[in-house]
Amino acid sequence: MKIGEVARETGLSAKAIRHYEAEGLVSxxxxxxxxxxxxxxxxxxLTLIARARxxxxxLDECRELLTLQGDTDRHSSDVKRAVEHKIAQLDEQLDHLHAMRDTLVxxxxxxxxxxxxxxxxxxxxSRPQPGMTFTVLEGSHEPIGGKS
Amino acid sequence: MKIGEVARETGLSAKAIRHYEAEGLVSxxxxxxxxxxxxxxxxxxLTLIARARxxxxxLDECRELLTLQGDTDRHSSDVKRAVEHKIAQLDEQLDHLHAMRDTLVxxxxxxxxxxxxxxxxxxxxSRPQPGMTFTVLEGSHEPIGGKS
DNA sequence: GCTTGACCTTAACCTTGCTGGAAGGTTTAT
DNA sequence: ATAAACCTTCCAGCAAGGTTAAGGTCAAGC
Structure with missing residues (x-):
């Protein structure tokens, strides 16, 4: 199979596939x-990479998944641990984005x-002295003042 | 004020401040x-940049915020629109991360x-034929089989 | 006078995960 | 013969800085 067909089948771009090869994930x-x-x-x-991404x-984590995939003596607990670790990472990111969103709201x-x-x-x-940790913004809907 | 003091005061790194200057956000x-x-x-x-970041x-959006800050004839609605747009972007990111998390779980x-x-x-x-859109994974907790 | 340390300068490469383009070879169809 | 559709390698670039490298400046201490 040539690269173009693999690209169509996996949904990856040919460029990406070559990139993975350059990075040593596939040969x-x-x-x-x-x-x-x-x-x-x-x-x-490559399908594994595409979906894991x-x-x-x-990519480094995909490399580990590929290693696990190639190791027929792996323990499924190792794979599950990797997935749970990734879930924890996503939770961190979600918390962070939620905090940013709350601040903006x-x-x-x-x-x-x-x-x-x-x-x-x-x-x-831009206030020089915030008077509060910036990510913690609360307070009423009080108008700021001035004309109206 | 020299750059080190500004860095301490804003929480930015000196490198970042120079970077913002190179990008034309501040002089x-x-x-x-x-x-x-x-x-x-x-x-x-720089405080505005630090907090907006x-x-x-x-950085491009910070540039716009700086323009608004410098324009005393701005409308507060313009600023509010920018913030609401950013909230919408965060919501998109949150949805995406949630979908990934659900798949992993x-x-x-x-x-x-x-x-x-x-x-x-x-x-x-890595299954060749997924049989489903990959981001939609549901199903029971059925054991895969084999020894046990 | 001289050195040490803290501060500042520019320049240039490293990161992540590719995408795009340049410049060219191969294959197939017309 | 030539165009279209493949394929190849290499080089640049994106965001937003971090990380050395190599060096100038300034105050204090000996």
Whole structure:
């Protein structure tokens, strides 16, 4: 199988497949004309990479998954541990994004959003002395002041 | 104010501050010895950048926030719109991460996690014909089979 | 006078995971 | 013969800095 067909089958780009080879995740035989030639085993590996990437594994982590895949003496607990570790990482990221979102929502709620130039958002973002840990913003919907 | 003090005050690294200057977000005067010299206005801008970065704004978006900050005729609605747009972006990211997490949790639930080599996770990740959109994985906790 | 240490300078490479383009070879069809 | 559709390698670039490297500056201490 040439690279284009593998690309269509795995949903990867040919560029990406070559990249994985350059990074040492997969290998390939060569045809007489120099074209890459892939076995079904290669396609299976590339499918693993494609799907693992989609659920958040890095290339290094894909490398480990490939090692586990190639090791018929592996323990399924090793694989499960890797997945659970990745879940924990995702949870961390989710927490972080949630915190950012909460901060932004709090900021937005303090901004009148009208034609006046006074803006609580900009004031909060650039005020020299914050008076609070920045990621913890709470408070009422009190108008900032000025004309109205 | 020299760059080190500004760094301490804003929580940014000196390298980051120079980077922002190279990217055209802030400027600085120079002392006779070539050292950068920052005004309070500069510090305010850098504080804006530091906090905006923390809640997910890119440097390009920080550039826009700085423009709004410098425009005394801005409308607070413009700022609020930017924040709400960023919230929407965060929501997209959150949805994506949640979907990945759900997939991983479903995968993990199908793996026995014992000393046997058979692993539903690897099978799902590398099976040639998925038979389902990969991000939608459901199903029972049925054992895979083999010795036990 | 001289050295040490803390501070500053620029320049250039490393990271992650590719994508895009340049410049060219191969194969197949017309 | 030539165009279309493959394939090849190599080089640049994205975000947002971190990390050396190699060096200038300044104050203090001997």
């Amino acid at each position: 390939s035989r060569r045809l007489d004309n120099g074209y890459r030639d892939y076995t079904q085993a290669n396609v299976t590996q 989609k659920v958040g594994f890095s 709090a900021l937005a709620s303090r901004c009148r959003g009208d034609e006046a130039p006074e803006c609580a958002i900009l004031q909060n973002l | 600085s005067r120079r002392l006779d010895n070539g050292y950068r010299d920052y005004t309070q206005a500069n510090v305010t801008q 923390k809640v997910g704004f890119s 479903a995968l993990a639930s199908r793996c026995r996690g014992d000393e046997a080599p058979e692993c539903a996770i690897l099978q799902n990740l």
